[in-house]
Amino acid sequence: MFENLQERLQRTFKSLRGQAVLNEENMQETLRELRLALLEADVNFKVVKQFIDQVQAKAVGQQVATALSPGEQVIKIVRDELIEILGKDTARVKFASQPPTVVLMAGLQGSGKTTTSGKLAHWFKNGGHRPLLVSVDVYRPAAREQLKVVAQAIKAQIYEGQVTEGNTATVERLAKEARREAINSGCDVLIVDTAGRLHIDDQLMEEMQSLKRLLNPSEILFVADAMTGQDAVRSANEFHKKLTLTGVVLTKMDGDARGGAALSIRQVTGAPIKFIGVGEKYDALEPFHPDRIVSRILGMGDILSLIERAEQTVDKKKAQDIAARALSGDGFSLEDFRDQLRQVRKMGSIQSLMGMLPSIGPFAGLQKHADKIDENQINHVEAIINSMTAYERTHHDVINGSRRKRIARGSGRTVQEVNNLLRQYAQMRKMFKQMGKGNMMRKLAGMKMG
Amino acid sequence: MIQTLFGSTENKPGLFDRMKEAVARTRENLSERIDEVVAFNKEIDRNTLDELEATLLGADLGSATTHQVLEKLRERADRKQIKDGEELKRLLKEELLAILTAANTPPVERPEGVPEVVLVVGVNGTGKTTTIGKLAQTLRSDGKTVLLCAADTFRAAAIEQLEIWGQRTGTEVIRTRAGGDPAAVLYDALEAANARHIDCLIVDTAGRLHTKTNLMAELEKMRRTAQRLIPGAPHEVLLVIDATTGQNGLQQARQFTDAAAVTGVVLTKLDGTAKGGVVVAIARELGLPVRYVGVGEKAGDLLRFDPNEFVESLIS
Numbered sequence: 118m119f120e121n122l123q124e125r126l127q128r129t130f131k132s133l134r135g136q137a138v139l140n141e142e143n144m145q146e147t148l149r150e151l152r153l154a155l156l157e158a159d160v161n162f163k164v165v166k167q168f169i170d171q172v173q174a175k176a177v178g179q180q181v182a183t184a185l186s187p188g189e190q191v192i193k194i195v196r197d198e199l200i201e202i203l204g205k206d207t208a209r210v211k212f213a214s215q216p217p218t219v220v221l222m223a224g225l226q227g228s229g230k231t232t233t234s235g236k237l238a239h240w241f242k243n244g245g246h247r248p249l250l251v252s253v254d255v256y257r258p259a260a261r262e263q264l265k266v267v268a269q270a271i272k273a274q275i276y277e278g279q280v281t282e283g284n285t286a287t288v289e290r291l292a293k294e295a296r297r298e299a300i301n302s303g304c305d306v307l308i309v310d311t312a313g314r315l316h317i318d319d320q321l322m323e324e325m326q327s328l329k330r331l332l333n334p335s336e337i338l339f340v341a342d343a344m345t346g347q348d349a350v351r352s353a354n355e356f357h358k359k360l361t362l363t364g365v366v367l368t369k370m371d372g373d374a375r376g377g378a379a380l381s382i383r384q385v386t387g388a389p390i391k392f393i394g395v396g397e398k399y400d401a402l403e404p405f406h407p408d409r410i411v412s413r414i415l416g417m418g419d420i421l422s423l424i425e426r427a428e429q430t431v432d433k434k435k436a437q438d439i440a441a442r443a444l445s446g447d448g449f450s451l452e453d454f455r456d457q458l459r460q461v462r463k464m465g466s467i468q469s470l471m472g473m474l475p476s477i478g479p480f481a482g483l484q485k486h487a488d489k490i491d492e493n494q495i496n497h498v499e500a501i502i503n504s505m506t507a508y509e510r511t512h513h514d515v516i517n518g519s520r521r522k523r524i525a526r527g528s529g530r531t532v533q534e535v536n537n538l539l540r541q542y543a544q545m546r547k548m549f550k551q552m553g554k555g556n557m558m559r560k561l562a563g564m565k566m567g
Numbered sequence: 568m569i570q571t572l573f574g575s576t577e578n579k580p581g582l583f584d585r586m587k588e589a590v591a592r593t594r595e596n597l598s599e600r601i602d603e604v605v606a607f608n609k610e611i612d613r614n615t616l617d618e619l620e621a622t623l624l625g626a627d628l629g630s631a632t633t634h635q636v637l638e639k640l641r642e643r644a645d646r647k648q649i650k651d652g653e654e655l656k657r658l659l660k661e662e663l664l665a666i667l668t669a670a671n672t673p674p675v676e677r678p679e680g681v682p683e684v685v686l687v688v689g690v691n692g693t694g695k696t697t698t699i700g701k702l703a704q705t706l707r708s709d710g711k712t713v714l715l716c717a718a719d720t721f722r723a724a725a726i727e728q729l730e731i732w733g734q735r736t737g738t739e740v741i742r743t744r745a746g747g748d749p750a751a752v753l754y755d756a757l758e759a760a761n762a763r764h765i766d767c768l769i770v771d772t773a774g775r776l777h778t779k780t781n782l783m784a785e786l787e788k789m790r791r792t793a794q795r796l797i798p799g800a801p802h803e804v805l806l807v808i809d810a811t812t813g814q815n816g817l818q819q820a821r822q823f824t825d826a827a828a829v830t831g832v833v834l835t836k837l838d839g840t841a842k843g844g845v846v847v848a849i850a851r852e853l854g855l856p857v858r859y860v861g862v863g864e865k866a867g868d869l870l871r872f873d874p875n876e877f878v879e880s881l882i883s
Contacts, residue, residue, distance in 0.1 A: 153630055159813030162624045226836060226864075227692025227809060231723075256864070258700075258731035259724040266723035266745075315839045342692060346627040346813025348841035369691060372776040374815040397691075397721075 139176045139187055147188045148173060151195060151415075158377035158414045161350040164384045172198055196411055203383055203390065204407035210391065211335045211363065216305040217249070217296065219332045223325060223356055224340035226313030229368035231260065233340050233394055234310040235267035236402035240392075241306045242273060249304035250275040251295035253328070254312035255283040264310050271399045274304060285324045292331050309334070316355030326359055338391065340366045341382060349378035350385045357386040367410075368394035371401070377414050449549050451510040454542060455502045458495055500528040501538050513539065598883045601652050601659075611649040613641050619659075626844035626881055629814050632851050636662045660878050663847060667857070667874040670850035674830060674858075677802045682714075682760040683767045684793050684800035688786060688827050689807035690819055691774030694835035696725060698807050698861055699769050700732030701869035707736055711766040716756035717742040718749040718789065719773040729771050735866055749773065749785065750792045757796040770801070777822030786827040804829045805858060810836045810843035820849045834872070835861035842881055 241248040254260035268275035276295040299307040314321035370393040390405040504527030623633040719725035733740040741756035760768040775782035793800040806829040857872040
């Protein structure tokens with residue numbers, strides 16, 4: 118499935134190559150594949166439609182960046198848009214001005230509320246807080262027992278209380294008692310684990326509202342399973358309508374679910390995703406990184422990381438400066454030379470860079486050649502330049518025999534290699550100078566860099 | 568709604584009302600949508616069917632299954648063979664039903680006098696333990712002797728949870744301490760089932776993500792243990808899937824079938840608004856039948872799967 122999508126997308130890229138401006142027509146194919154990708158990732162179909170329309174409106178008329186094909190440009194817009202939607206105010210946990218800060222956990226059955234409560238308590242403890250756990254799940258068999266075991270494992274305080282009857286009155290009493298206990302025992306955070314409930318269960322949703330009134334929580338976290346499908350919008354929306362969620366915890370992210378529910382939930386509730394659960398251990402709770410989940414939802418990590426690296430690492434301004442100086446005559450120093458090498462390096466190893474390109478279409482056969490590039494050579498050249506003094510790098514003429522010997526020793530290379538490098542550098546300078554003289558060439562170089 | 572659709576074992580107006588309310592609240596059901604689309608377009612052509620795509624996708628059928636189902640209808644529509652909305656509904660149901668019934672194979676026959684061993688597997692939080700409690704109730708009310716095995720020794724208080732279900736249904740639970748070896752407690756349970764001539768042994772396992780290779784290998788080990796003590800065991804391996812699960816359900820079914828040779832699916836939490844359409848995709852791709860559906864948290868809230876009623880609920 119995954120390869121298919123990448124290949125299909127690549128085909129659409131190819132057919133679009135050489136077009137400078139995005140229009141409805143040349144985006145259509147890419148957007149169709151994108152729609153499928155999002156649906157396969159379990160993004161709700163209505164959210165998908167809304168999102169694609171949004172992207173299309175934004176993309177039409179945009180210039181295609183020189184480094185990208187129109188298809189890739191669309192994906193780039195999509196990625197940026199997704200990161201923006203998912204990443205907006207991914208604020209930290211809000212604390213109450215008057216402790217205890219109450220965190221109310223909400224969610225459907227089996228989404229992972231109890232495990233997440235434990236992980237959160239662990240997270241608060243690590244941050245120097247004193248959390249108190251309480252389970253008001255008086256319905257599911259052994260639910261309160263489960264939180265007790267969790268609390269023991271992470272050495273967090275728990276308020277157990279007495280339960281004789283499984284009803285809302287008991288739930289409210291437990292909540293009040295736990296709050297008092299938190300104040301009495303000097304705990305600054307109270308984490309309230311609740312029973313899993315269906316969003317259409319009016320009675321239990323009312324209980325949730327009553328808990329909110331009683332406890333005035335700073336955070337109401339909706340715990341959602343990353344594997345949730347199309348129904349995520351409905352459940353999240355109902356919980357949000359009744360409780361006004363302050364954040365979302367996406368659990369079971371250590372599986373292979375694409376996690377499209379994250380986008381659905383974010384779109385319908387507007388509540389930020391604050392944490393993700395990535396394992397069964399109690400430290401397996403991570404802050405949410407929108408960029409990571411975006412590549413997961415789109416399922417085209419390779420194309421995305423290529424786009425990302427290309428735009429992040431090749432510092433266009435710097436390249437332009439170097440080019441201008443090189444072409445103007447004597448400006449191209451060994452320092453500049455090293456900068457250029459580093460630019461190449463930052464793109465990642467050349468092999469892996471080639472490997473990221475799909476082995477079809479315009480890139481077919483490129484991978485084979487990748488093996489022949491000797492990465493070590495680039496490392497050696499950089500080592501040699503690193504062993505020069507700053508003065509030497511800008512005034513290569515002063516590098517005489519004894520300096521060469523010192524540089525060779527410093528870089529762990531031979532004098533011969535130092536000689537070779539200096540010779541090649543001199544040739545390059547000469548070449549640039551000649552290029553600079555021809556006006557044509559300057560224009561060409563300028564265009565490429567710009 | 569579901570309760571009546573599936574032919575309830577109990578008469579429970581509370582659930583019925585809740586389901587009816589839920590369905591009423593979802594105004595996007597397929598049946599209404601078809602009426603709407605047909606009323607607007609008058610004639611049934613390709614475009615009419617495109618409109619339905621979203622509704623099938625919205626039920627978690629997935630794009631591949633949705634495409635297959637609609638493609639067949641599109642061919643007919645091209646030849647103007649679909650008269651009206653009613654016929655379109657009927658044909659759509661037929662297509663979905665064909666996929667589900669093709670997969671609906673009965674469990675394997677097992678030798679006389681041997682306890683039936685049912686292994687219950689699935690990812691975390693789908694409702695394995697609750698399903699086992701309800702299954703015990705169903706089998707006991709059929710007059711069978713049942714034994715439960717608490718082989719989820721990993722999750723906090725999982726053993727206690729199963730024990731409470733044991734008490735509720737009057738079923739004995741074979742257990743070990745938390746953190747113990749699941750294969751060892753399974754061994755004890757198998758021996759007990761043999762010695763006491765139990766009709767059915769149901770084995771609870773720890774929830775595990777299908778991507779964790781070592782945990783999946785543990786299931787293979789449990790299978791081997793079962794086989795050694797009872798011929799042909801486990802006779803049924805039930806994969807519990809949460810109705811809210813999206814397309815990842817397919818991946819779960821694939822991986823669990825590889826590791827634990829799943830023979831059937833239990834679709835849980837169908838009392839919510841999720842349609843559980845991913846089981847159609849699972850039936851289509853892996854040929855796995857759905858055996859039961861879970862519609863609540865009470866002991867009686869487990870129903871035998873009926874493809875007709877399920878398709879009806881997918882559409883309505």
